[in-house]
Amino acid sequence: MSESGGAMDEVFSEHPGTPESAVWLKGQLLRIASALYPDRRPVVVREWTDPVRLRDPEPVGHRFLFLVCAGGDDRPSSPGFDDVLHAFTAEGWTTHRRSSDHPGESRAQARREDFEVRVYEGSGPGLLTFTGWTPVVYTGRQSGRPRFTLSTVRGVLCDDCHGWGVCLLCGGRAYSGGSGGYGRCVCAGNNAGPGRCVECGGSGALTAKATSWVRKRYGLPDPDGTGSFPQVPAEGGYDSGTSALVAVSERPCACGEFRCFWRNRLTDADDRTLALFAGICQGCAAQRAYAFELPRRRLAADQVEDLP
Ligand SMILES: [Zn+2]
Ligand SMILES: [Zn+2]
Ligand SMILES: [Zn+2]
Structure with missing residues (x-):
């Protein structure tokens, strides 16, 4: 962990109170990106935290997250997604390639201890991004670990259990005794079973039906799928594309939430280069999309002419 000492000093002076785990993770993401693109500076697109709540609105801890853009603009040669995963393996991470729901896009999950990184490459090829998160850093006594926090859920976080998946009234334990005689928590009487969150059935994320209801509440249509x-x-x-992603990551949704996992496509159409971004808002489940016209990218043919 001491190898990125310079970067640590920099981060600590910028953000006093940043935990060591966050500094280490950021260092790892930058290091892996630099190993893949030695002649290009990786860009920290955004850093933020996810609050972790129990019953009270006041958070009991935070998870620290970083979105790093490793490459994708005018890259001299694409390292290929397998090489990206090897770069993580070389740093001691375990990687699992995920089947992509969308042609031309690649995704994988990397883990090291309780740290996790979502590795993504857009189509085109588009941008190569790493979204990494630390284990939850508690302000007081450590209270286990929620299944999800706002940024790590695929979908919308359950607002009853805040991603824990358990009933927060009984803490996920079936009552025995307690103050009121029988003392069985309301969740035990539900088909969801003792201790599980009744709202999400223990998954920590809203069901498709509940998500659709959230969209309706905001007057939004369901995405075409x-x-x-x-x-x-x-x-x-x-x-x-990288500077466009930096801009996109700063834009909040109409509901006020900025958290959104951005898919990306770089495309040449009608004599122009477009960077497309699409994602589902992690607050209201709205479909969000942006398009940017970029300066015409250098074509492969131009690069061939440069060769001896
Ligand atoms: Zn729940
Ligand atoms: Zn309960
Ligand atoms: Zn939203």
Whole structure:
């Protein structure tokens, strides 16, 4: 952990109180990205925290997250997704390639102890991004670990159990005795079973039906489910897919939530290069999409001419 000493000093001076686990994780992501693209500086697109709640609104801890863009703009040669995973393995991570729901996109999960990274490459090929998170850092006594926090859930976090998957009234334990005689918690009388969160059935994430209900509450349609990139007007003003992603990651959804896992596609159409972004808001489950017109990228043919 001491190998990234320089980076640690930098981060500590910028953000006093950042835990060592967060500093270490950020260092790992930058190190792996640099190993893949030695001649390119990786970009920390965004760093944020997920609050961890129990019964009270006041968080009992936080998880620290980083979104790093390793490459994808004008890369001289794509290392290929297998090489990306090898770079993680070389640093002691275990990787699991996930089957992609969308053609041309690659995804994997990397784990090391209680740290996790979502590895993603857009189609085109598009951007190569790492989203990493630390174990929960508790402010007081450690209280186990929720199944999900806001950013790590695939879907929308259950707002009854805040991602824990257990009933927070009884802490997931079937009552025995207790103050009121029988003392069985309300959750025990439900088909969800003793201790499980009644709302999400113990999954920690809202069911498809509940998610659809959230969308209705916000007056939103359900997405078409094809996973295609919605057509939206292209914006200008960005010189690379990475800088466009930095802008996108700062934009909140209409509901106010910024957390969104962004898929990406780089495409040449009608003589212009477009960077497309699409994702599902982790607050209201809205389908979100942006398009950016980038300066025409260097074609492979130009690079061939440069060769002796
Ligand atoms: Zn729940
Ligand atoms: Zn209960
Ligand atoms: Zn939203």
